[in-house]
Amino acid sequence: MDFQIALMLTQDGIVNGAIYALMALALVLVFSVTRVIFIPQGEFVTYAALAMAALQTGKLPAVLWLLVALGALTLVVEAVRQARGQEVDWRSTLLWAVVLPAAAAVLMGVVKPQSMLLQALAVLLLVVPMGPLVYRLAYRPLADATVLILLIVSVALHLAMVGLGLYFFGAEGSRTAAFSEARWDVGGLMISGQSVVIVGATAVLVVAMFFFFERTIIGKALRATAINRVGARLMGIPTALSGDLSFALAALIGAVSGLLIAPVTTIYYDTGFLIGLKGFVAAIVGGLHSYPLALLGALLVGQLESFSSFWASAFKEVIVFTLIIPVLWWRSLHTHHVEDEE
Template sequence: MDASIMTVLIQDGITTGAIYALLSLALVLVFSVTRVIFLPQGEFVAFGALTLAAMQAGQAPLTALLLVALGLVALAVELIDNLRVAERRTRLPARLPLLLGKYLVFPLAVYALTRTVALQDLPMLAQIGLTLAIVVPMGPMIYRVAYQPLAHASILVLLIASLGVHLAMVGLGLFMFGPEGSNTKPFTDLQFNLGESMVSGQSVIVVVTVAALITAIYFYFGRTLSGKALRATAVNRLGARLVGVGINQAGKLSFTMAAGIGALCGILIAPFTIVNYESGFLIALKGFVAAIFGGLASYPIAALGALSVGLVESFSSFWASSFKELIVFTVIIPVLLWRSLTSNHVDEEA
């Protein structure tokens, strides 16, 4: 292996590691706030990539129709929940316009837009914005329908629910996009010289976007009231409830951020590789490996773990491409052993 090949492998490892860092951040966030091991994270990656690919192919993405369906289900759940409790029933007329706007009007407006606009003629930034408008609201809707009723259940019950949501979304992905994979147009064709090696402009865009987003999230957690509420919920759910932090609102916000991160990761990787309805799961699973480095609690360690996973995957693909996935997932075994030996057992919080 000469220096030019090593430079290419390091570049590839840093690019993929940056994606895994974002996904690990989303997984840590969701688990810290809601105790949910978010298995469907990969489906948001696939939905983001395939929705954008459908637009660029001149097709109206069926994810817009799924958004309408999820909105109707979430609206029905909200209405039933409000009508069941007398105190909430009295406040329902005041809340009804907000519920209708969030769960019915907005999804229908997005769906109508995908049916009336020539999507393939839109600028790429507009296509990306519309993709995020379709996929991101699915996060809080799924939380409202599948997870909020189980907010106080055990982690095992939440994991079973997460598995069910994952399987349902995989099936919906197959129905909406078919078994064939797709990719999107490149963001740029620019190349940069780094010594004797070439650096892809696409890789630079990915790394800069990930770094900017992580920085924005850092300031969001540290400088905004809702960010501090999320941090409080992640540190101590019971204490957060006692000081007035809404656990359900925190859960919806964490799922919104996770859905946005997943969809953005799908958009970022789609120009590099073919994405199909089930490939997002494997990508998110590598983000989960990175999250395990941080014990599903530490964001900086999870980010470092993500870069390590990206570099291991890159060099494994060069030395032993047939065993690339095996090598990546074997890395988690010593980490789990180390965590098991050094961590104290803590009873699950009620």
């Protein structure tokens, strides 16, 4: 390996690591707030990428009907809860189940956007509401369950969403047009405009998330809920809505990731699983609670995958996932266990 090849592999590792960083952020966010290890996070990536590909070929993404079905089912569930005397926030319910799906349907079916920015907006309106709707239907009834039960639900939901992805999009892979076709030669290293878009968008999203959690009331409320749900509830924070918001942010991050990665790799109905799993490895590096460590873990995963593909391409996935073993071993040695107190 010469220096030029090393630079190329480093560049690929940074680009891939940027996507894994977004996945890791979403997984840490959801787990911190709801204790859910959200395995289907990668399906949001797949749905967004393939929906964008469908729009660019002039087709209406069939997954829109999944969103409509989720919204209708959520309305029924909320009506039943209210009939049983439980409190229902109809404003947020109508936003996730009616307003945003209707906006997505109008933009895709009536306006039929031709520009990439409007198409990207339509995809965001399509995918983002799925997060809180899935939370309300699958996870909120089990809010007090153990982490293991929530993990089993995540596995079942992942399998269901992969099957629905196959039904709605088919087995063929798709790519989308790049947001930037520019190319630069920097010291013999070719840098594509799409790579710059990916890294730049990731950096902007990470900074925006930082300011959201540090500077806004809603972000601070989410942090309080993640630290101590009971204490947050006693302080008047509506913790029941924290799950909605955390899943909406996770869906937003997944949708953005899908839009960014679709121009550089062919996306199939089940591609999101591997992307989400590598993001999970990065999140484990951060202990499922540290955002900075998760970001560093994502860059490590990206570089490890890139150099492994050069030295041992047949075993690159094995090498990447093997990283989780020493991390868990190290954490088991330095983490205080509940059994020690008992």
